[in-house]
Amino acid sequence: MPSTTTRTSGPAVASGRGGGSAKQIVVVGGGYVGMYTALRLQKRLRAELRRGEVAVTVIDPQSYMTYQPFLPEAAAGNLEPRHVVAPLRKVLHRCRIVNGFVTRIDNAARRVTICPAGTRTDGVAERDIPYDILVVAAGSISRTLPIPGLAENGIGFKTVEEAIFMRNHIVHQLDIAAANPGDERVRRRALTFVFVGAGFAGIEAMAELEDMARDACKWYPNIDPGEMRWVMVEATDRILPEVGPEMGRWTAHALRRRGIEVKMRTLLKSAENRHIVLSDGEEFDAGTLVWTAGVKPHPVVQDSDLPIDGKGRVKTTAELTVEGLPNVYAAGDNAAVPDLSGKGEFTAPNAQHAVRQAKRLADNIVADLRGKPRKPYKHAYVGSVASLGLHKGVANVYGLQVRGLPAWVMHRTYHLSRMPTVNRKFRITMDWTLALFFRREIVSLAELERPRKEFELAAGRPRENARA
DSSP states (O other), X not given: OOOOOOOOOOGGGOOTTSTTOOEEEEEEOOSHHHHHHHHHHHHHTHHHHHHTSEEEEEEESSSEEEOGGGHXXXXXXXXXXXXXXXXXXXXXXXXEXXXXXXXXXXXXXXXXXXXXXXXXXXXXXOEEEEOSEEEEOOOEEEOXXXXXXXXXHOBOOSSHHHHHHHHHHHHHHHHHHHHOTTOHHHHHHHTEEEEEOOSHHHHHHHHHHHHHHHHHGGGOTTOOGGGOEEEEEESSSOSOGGGOHHHHHHHHHHHHHXXXXXXXXXXXXXXXXXXXXXXXXXXXXXXXXXXXXXXXXXXXXXXXXXXXXXXXXXXXXXXXXXXXXXXXXXXGGGEEXXXXXXXXXXXXXXXXXXXXXXXXXXXXXXXXXXXOOOOOOOOOOOEEEEEOSTTOEEEEETTEEEESHHHHHHHHHHHHHHSSSHHXXXXXXXXHHHHTTSOOOOOOOGGGGXXXXXXXXXXXXXXXXXXX
């Protein structure tokens, strides 16, 4: 017999639409928009939350928000990975945090269906959480293509787990090369690193990791940094389009001076068995393949009755409400937010807009609750900053183009100011300060990927060979 789905909702999330109970605000997603929206609501509605007139629930599979612009530095060892995440329960102490996956949004019934963390995925553990006001801040996921071998051998660069893996993996590749001094095929494969996608994520990740690996070679006497091959593959004719064409060209030139191959107007055709085939006809083996070629809205918005545009984004108004649904708000990567600054049709999916949209979104919710008019979101894009490794960077801010050390300082200063909580700001500053006096660590903790391997081997040994 087919299993019966049981859906329940606990008393803590009873709907405010009946019986005069608290007005329920449910935030789907604990990323930039989700966390900053809830943080703003927590501040603006302090009295209402204390009296029980309003309740804010944040739903996310993780118990923390990852500040993605710092992932490259975490991967390179400049920052402790735990310092680039903000614990939701600690930051949002007046909100209810529910760890789970939202599987469906049903606005007609004003409820979201979730599968709580740690439960089965066959539907039997699903339950509904009702709401009066919904914030859709599910964000985005990596946009992949049906390229042979990509799913089996590639990895993205959107989470702190991926950043930790990349650090361990690259140092481990150096270990492999050092352990095989006489096998040129193994060495070439281990020392070849391919990144696909030349936006912020790809360029910053590659630049930081190449810088880290080059520094680590000092501790590998039989590896010359020139043996390493770093390849950036980009389908268009521009890299870092956010900083403008001139600074993009300078970035490409700077990377090439470091020995990094920048292949533009080139596609990845295949990666089966870690054998890379490019559209320009070149083929080679690579031990590392990182995919950063764009993102797409989280698929949960597709499984909803919300209005969706051709790119899978929720259609929103300038006030950040969903078109035709005044009780539903959306912002960030999963929303098509009109750009009132005149720079384009919609605002760009980046951290700068996400943080500012969250503030306006929360203020508009407060206005709704207090019977005041909403205000539209309007913010002129001030520019972009990018790190290209230790003491190297590029920036285009208010039309001022900066590169090298000043741009690197601007990058760190701006993103440190955006990091939530004084606790995290202080810890990141201390990491940077200690890095002035001590070299990067080059330890590979590759076994973190399978922490039970050693125990499984021990438990699986024949009884006669297991005696101590």
